[in-house]
Amino acid sequence: MEKIIEVRDIVTSFGSTIIHDKVNLTVEKNNIYGILGESGSGKTLLMKEMIMLLKPTAGEVWVLGHKLSDIRYQDAQSLRHQWGILFQFGALFTSLTVAENIELQLKEYTSISKKMRDIIVKTKISMVGLPSRAGGLYPSALSGGMIKRAALARALAIDPKLLFLDEPTSGLDPIGARNFDALIVELRELLGITVVMITHDLESIYSIVDRFSVLADKHVVAEGSLENVLQSNHPFVERFFKNNYSEKIKMRVDGNV
Amino acid sequence: MRIIHYFTGFLDIISLMNTPYLRIEEHLDQINIYSMGEWTLYNEPDIHKILQKISPDKPITWDFSEMENFDTSGILLFMIYYEKFKACCKVRVVGYSKEQERMYHLLLKNRVKELVPVQTEGHLYHIGKFVVSGYEEFLKFLDFTGYLFVAFLRYFTHPANIRYKEIIYHIERSGLNALLIISLTSFLVGMVISYQSAVELARFGADIFIVDLAGVSITRELAPLITAIVVAGRSGSAYTAQIGAMKITEEISAMRTMGFDPYYFLVLPRMLALMIAMPLLIFFADILGIMGSMFAASLELNISYTQFLDRLQEVLSVKHFWIGIIKGPFFAILIAMIGCFRGLQVTDDTESIGYQTTASVVNSIFFVIFCDAFFSIILTEWGI
Numbered sequence: 001m002e003k004i005i006e007v008r009d010i011v012t013s014f015g016s017t018i019i020h021d022k023v024n025l026t027v028e029k030n031n032i033y034g035i036l037g038e039s040g041s042g043k044t045l046l047m048k049e050m051i052m053l054l055k056p057t058a059g060e061v062w063v064l065g066h067k068l069s070d071i072r073y074q075d076a077q078s079l080r081h082q083w084g085i086l087f088q089f090g091a092l093f094t095s096l097t098v099a100e101n102i103e104l105q106l107k108e109y110t111s112i113s114k115k116m117r118d119i120i121v122k123t124k125i126s127m128v129g130l131p132s133r134a135g136g137l138y139p140s141a142l143s144g145g146m147i148k149r150a151a152l153a154r155a156l157a158i159d160p161k162l163l164f165l166d167e168p169t170s171g172l173d174p175i176g177a178r179n180f181d182a183l184i185v186e187l188r189e190l191l192g193i194t195v196v197m198i199t200h201d202l203e204s205i206y207s208i209v210d211r212f213s214v215l216a217d218k219h220v221v222a223e224g225s226l227e228n229v230l231q232s233n234h235p236f237v238e239r240f241f242k243n244n245y246s247e248k249i250k251m252r253v254d255g256n257v
Numbered sequence: 258m259r260i261i262h263y264f265t266g267f268l269d270i271i272s273l274m275n276t277p278y279l280r281i282e283e284h285l286d287q288i289n290i291y292s293m294g295e296w297t298l299y300n301e302p303d304i305h306k307i308l309q310k311i312s313p314d315k316p317i318t319w320d321f322s323e324m325e326n327f328d329t330s331g332i333l334l335f336m337i338y339y340e341k342f343k344a345c346c347k348v349r350v351v352g353y354s355k356e357q358e359r360m361y362h363l364l365l366k367n368r369v370k371e372l373v374p375v376q377t378e379g380h381l382y383h384i385g386k387f388v389v390s391g392y393e394e395f396l397k398f399l400d401f402t403g404y405l406f407v408a409f410l411r412y413f414t415h416p417a418n419i420r421y422k423e424i425i426y427h428i429e430r431s432g433l434n435a436l437l438i439i440s441l442t443s444f445l446v447g448m449v450i451s452y453q454s455a456v457e458l459a460r461f462g463a464d465i466f467i468v469d470l471a472g473v474s475i476t477r478e479l480a481p482l483i484t485a486i487v488v489a490g491r492s493g494s495a496y497t498a499q500i501g502a503m504k505i506t507e508e509i510s511a512m513r514t515m516g517f518d519p520y521y522f523l524v525l526p527r528m529l530a531l532m533i534a535m536p537l538l539i540f541f542a543d544i545l546g547i548m549g550s551m552f553a554a555s556l557e558l559n560i561s562y563t564q565f566l567d568r569l570q571e572v573l574s575v576k577h578f579w580i581g582i583i584k585g586p587f588f589a590i591l592i593a594m595i596g597c598f599r600g601l602q603v604t605d606d607t608e609s610i611g612y613q614t615t616a617s618v619v620n621s622i623f624f625v626i627f628c629d630a631f632f633s634i635i636l637t638e639w640g641i
């Protein structure tokens with residue numbers, strides 16, 4: 001399998017607080033890769049290191065064959081045209097409407113006509129489950145779930161090959177969350193994209209994630225498919241997966257499949 | 258784009274168009290469209306241009322088997338022209354993959370037909386909006402002033418509301434930390450004023466009057482104005498930006514619901530801090546301004562420092578100094594009120610922080626100068 005992202009021996013520290021101590025993981029092409037861990041375990045920071053928002057204290061990250069520590073400006077820009085990012089809190093541009101937020105990259109990077117851009121934007125708005133009137137609203141007029149959806153639509157605007165999602169389903173209603181999952185699976189299959197998603201959502205983990213890693217105690221304590229991870233007896237894995245609630249969800253998801 | 262005309266009867270092709278993304282064969286009784294290559298976002302404009310040129314008048318067969326790659330925009334484009342061609346002719350689509358078909362159905366499900374009409378506003382609308390919003394802003398400022406005044410009065414009945422720690426913090430931030438820039442500006446202004454006047458005075462042999470001129474103008478007018486302008490640019494803008502950012506992140510809403518009145522927690526501490534710091538800063542600016550002037554006088558007119566100071570004590574009556582100092586709290590109230598008011602006017606988007614910060618600095622400098630002129634007139638009328 002082609003490796004899309006490789007994280008090698010990442011160390012992240014702020015002063016004397018160490019967040020990551022030699023973290024390793026590999027994301028393969030066309031996979032939906034999950035990152036799981038307690039709040040504050042450094043998932044968002046790890047994602048920021050993959051998308052060149054933060055330089056790791058030590059270690060290396062490769063994305064689509066580029067070594068990020070000494071990447072050239074042009075290569076960095078071309079990487080940025082190939083990925084889409086859904087931030088944990090949306091990070092929509094507050095002075096633009098939802099439609100303008102989605103349209104921005106199309107407008108700047110392609111010569112697609114205004115009319116066609118409108119059609120693309122409207123389709124994306126509908127794909128993520130927003131009502132079409134949402135296009136004209138400013139981010140301040142959106143609810144938390146709507147912000148997530150609008151941010152996903154923006155991340156999908158240029159049909160990226162690589163999608164980073166930071167807690168995409170948190171803040172969504174359960175039905176909306178499942179539609180989100182379905183859309184991500186559909187896009188993965190139709191467009192061959194690779195998805196890295198940070199999630200706590202057990203249903204997403206059981207149903208759509210192919211492989212994932214568990215971040216705890218500054219390390220990746222388990223990595224691989226669900227079966228692989230469940231073999232670990234790290235306390236966090238035990239606590240997260242081996243309880244009534246988790247098993248009930250697993251039974252429900254398995255029943256559906 | 259290449260269009261080749263075939264006149265041979267055997268193939269019955271009338272014309273053929275060949276491009277990297279599309280091959281179009283026009284036969285006598287039908288049109289064959291072959292989609293080829295990458296039907297993706299970056300090629301969309303090129304493909305679109307070619308498709309626009311086709312106005313079919315006979316049945317179409319649209320073949321997908323040579324398409325190498327696609328994304329949502331490619332399939333959307335197909336969908337638009339498929340719908341358009343279908344309106345006039347029979348269209349048969351062949352050779353598509355399972356993925357392409359599924360993408361088509363995904364997009365079809367999310368196809369939004371109706372276009373939201375774009376509103377355009379005329380000049381009259383903008384003029385009207387400008388006037389109305391100006392009036393509304395004025396009303397809001399009155400409202401703000403009223404609230405602030407009541408909150409201030411309540412200090413006397415509820416002294417516990419006074420936030421000493423905050424006041425001291427803001428004295429440090431807006432006062433102490435401004436010392437360097439204020440001393441630099443007032444020293445330079447004092448120097449420039451004396452240097453420029455020295456040339457003129459020397460022509461009349463009135464060298465020593467430089468002291469009268471610099472002494473009065475610096476203490477009475479220049480030091481207060483310079484201080485106010487620096488503080489407006491430095492602290493007034495900071496107040497607007499801080500409070501504005503708190504407005505956007507809904508910190509102010511959170512404060513309100515927790516019973517922390519923003520007037521006590523944000524506005525009054527800043528205002529009182531400036532009211533205390535400003536006269537002290539003006540006093541400091543007086544000293545540095547006169548030092549600058551002394552420096553220029555000794556360079557240009559050979560007036561020694563002792564001569565300068567002796568003359569200064571003789572001619573500069575203390576009232577000029579006090580008038581300069583008294584202006585301090587008034588300027589401070591203006592700057593702090595405008596800065597905080599503008600911050601509270603910030604709406605939900607980041608652009609309005611920029612707008613309000615600019616407005617805050619421009620307004621406060623204007624009103625400081627206006628207030629200064631007012632002082633001049635009143636004091637002259639009173640003969641002081």
Ligand SMILES: Nc1ncnc2c1ncn2[C@@H]1O[C@H](COP(=O)(O)OP(=O)(O)O)[C@@H](O)[C@H]1O
Pocket residue numbers: 014017019037038039040041042043044045046
């Ligand atoms: N700039 C920073 N300085 C110090 N600590 C930080 C900084 N940014 C994040 N952290 C800490 O790093 C840890 C991981 O943060 P984050 O990656 O956001 O967690 P999560 O796994 O919930 O996404 C947290 O404990 C946070 O306090």
Ligand SMILES: [Mg+2]
Pocket residue numbers: 043044045088166
């Ligand atoms: Mg996080």
